[in-house]
Amino acid sequence: xxxxxxxxxxxxxxxxxxxxxxxxxxxxxxxxxxxxxxxxxxxxxxxxxxxxxxxxxxxxxxxxxxxxxxxxxxxxxxxxxxxxxxxxxxxxxxxxxxxxxxxxxxxxxxxxxxxxxxxxxxxxxxxxxxxxxxxxxxxxxxxxxxxxxxxxxxxxxxxxxxxxxxxxxxxxxxxxxxxxxxxxxxxxxxxxxxxxxxxxxxxxxxxxxxxxxxxxxxxxxxxxxxxxxxxxxxxxxxxxxxxxxxxxxxxxx
Numbered sequence: 001x002x003x004x005x006x007x008x009x010x011x012x013x014x015x016x017x018x019x020x021x022x023x024x025x026x027x028x029x030x031x032x033x034x035x036x037x038x039x040x041x042x043x044x045x046x047x048x049x050x051x052x053x054x055x056x057x058x059x060x061x062x063x064x065x066x067x068x069x070x071x072x073x074x075x076x077x078x079x080x081x082x083x084x085x086x087x088x089x090x091x092x093x094x095x096x097x098x099x100x101x102x103x104x105x106x107x108x109x110x111x112x113x114x115x116x117x118x119x120x121x122x123x124x125x126x127x128x129x130x131x132x133x134x135x136x137x138x139x140x141x142x143x144x145x146x147x148x149x150x151x152x153x154x155x156x157x158x159x160x161x162x163x164x165x166x167x168x169x170x171x172x173x174x175x176x177x178x179x180x181x182x183x184x185x186x187x188x189x190x191x192x193x194x195x196x197x198x199x200x201x202x203x204x205x206x207x208x209x210x211x212x213x214x215x216x217x218x219x220x221x222x223x224x225x226x227x228x229x230x231x232x233x234x235x236x237x238x239x240x241x242x243x244x245x246x247x248x249x250x251x252x253x
């Protein structure tokens with residue numbers, strides 16, 4: 001039989017294990033109104049989200065990332081328009097879990113905006129929405145996509161509002177001409193860029209930069225680039241109709 005002391009030790013160990021598991025899995029932090037990420041009062045339950053927490057930007061809220069933060073899952077939107085934004089350079093957000101826009105499929109605007117800062121989408125993309133207007137934006141900052149990205153609906157947009165940078169480290173498929181460039185912007189492709197369903201045109205804006213040996217341009221529907229760069233020593237396979245205003249091979253940056 002266990003002594004009283006041994007029982008106390010076991011109970012303490014059990015409690016520690018439960019607490020550790022809860023901390024490892026994180027909790028869900030839901031915005032309670034407009035405010036800064038760093039403010040405890042922005043969130044319910046109160047407190048700044050930990051790196052393992054799931055974050056929900058609730059209906060009608062605008063939350064500003066005012067530091068360098070990490071979360072697990074991120075959901076933007078419920079029954080009203082919602083925004084998560086960075087408005088100051090040097091600030092960043094890393095999303096290690098699943099990203100969801102327009103959780104309930106409402107006819108409003110849902111925005112994830114890197115602005116002049118940096119957003120790292122390092123986990124998965126659960127949904128980019130199928131109704132309303134669903135935007136992933138960047139101004140003069142940077143967005144890094146680790147997972148494959150597909151624009152599968154005409155309500156989805158990846159939009160430059162300044163001369164920023166987007167890095168697609170996985171495959172990017174654009175079925176609805178949903179990538180909108182801006183003068184001086186750069187899109188770095190490390191894998192495939194596929195256009196189907198609707199043609200894609202970059203107009204006279206931006207640079208498409210292909211890096212690495214796995215680059216592929218699959219133009220099931222025509223692609224018209226402005227400035228296309230293929231890095232020195234790298235290779236890009238092209239299938240379909242692809243035109244460009246300017247082509248640089250080697251030392252493009």
